[in-house]
Amino acid sequence: MFCVSSLTIEQDNRLLWRDLSFTVMPGERVGISAPSGYGKTTLGRVLAGWQRHQQGTITLDGHPLPLRGYCPVQLVPQHPELAFNPYRTTGDALHDAWRPDDVQLARYHIKAEWLTRKPNQLSGGELARIALLRALDPRTRLLIADEVTAQLDPAIQRDIWQQLIIETQQRGLSLIIFSHQMALLEQISTRLIVAAT
Structure with missing residues (x-):
């Protein structure tokens, strides 16, 4: 179980999130909706252990993040180019994590x-798909998807979400999904968190 308790996040002397608490169970898909500029991307970075927070705790099965070694909480950022070393091939980056086969490549x-x-x-859409597949390392237990399909056309977007739902059902993968598209969140999430405006 992934547990967020009394989380407070500030950035540049601005309060973004105050006293946020929620849990994510194995196989659960939690959608988080908030207006633009509210701090969804910053929250995703904090939840993945990429950025510090001011108060509160984040744990996976009772152990605080970040964990040593491979972290089973993986973030796919809104701007996928930031997830890659510009001097290495995307295949090198993918294979640093794991080696999906041709069938797995085709699914995404x-x-x-x-x-x-x-x-x-x-393109941004091509990079987003590779970043997503890299984060789906078999060791990953929670995937944080920040507008991960925003750059894709509707048909591919639909296929990818169908595959991610299959992943949650077959391997118990948990998802936290950030999106501006409320209709998308309502369709794919098992539970919604809507930030107060």
Whole structure:
């Protein structure tokens, strides 16, 4: 179980989140909706252990994050180019985590040739798919998706969410989903958290 308790986040002397508490059970899909500029991206970074917070606790099965070694909480950022070293191929980055086969690449609409290219040679949508697949390492237990399909056309977006729902059902993967699209969140989430405005 992933547990967030009394979390307070400030950035640049601005309060973003105060006393936020929630849990995510294995296989659960929790959607988080908030207006633009509210701090969803910062919250995602904090939940993944990428950024510090001011108060509160974040634990996975009772152990505080970040954990040593591979972290089973993985974030796919809203701007996927930030997740890649610009001097290495995307295949090198993917294979640092794990080695999905051709079937797994196809499920997320990834062409094998993209893995021979550097990040600046691919579109944002192509990078987003590779970043997502990298985060789906078999050791991952919670995936934080920050507008992860925003750059994709509707058909591919639908296929990818269907695959992610299958992942939650078959392996007990948990999801935290940030999106501006309330209709999307209502369709794919098992529970919604809506920030007060």
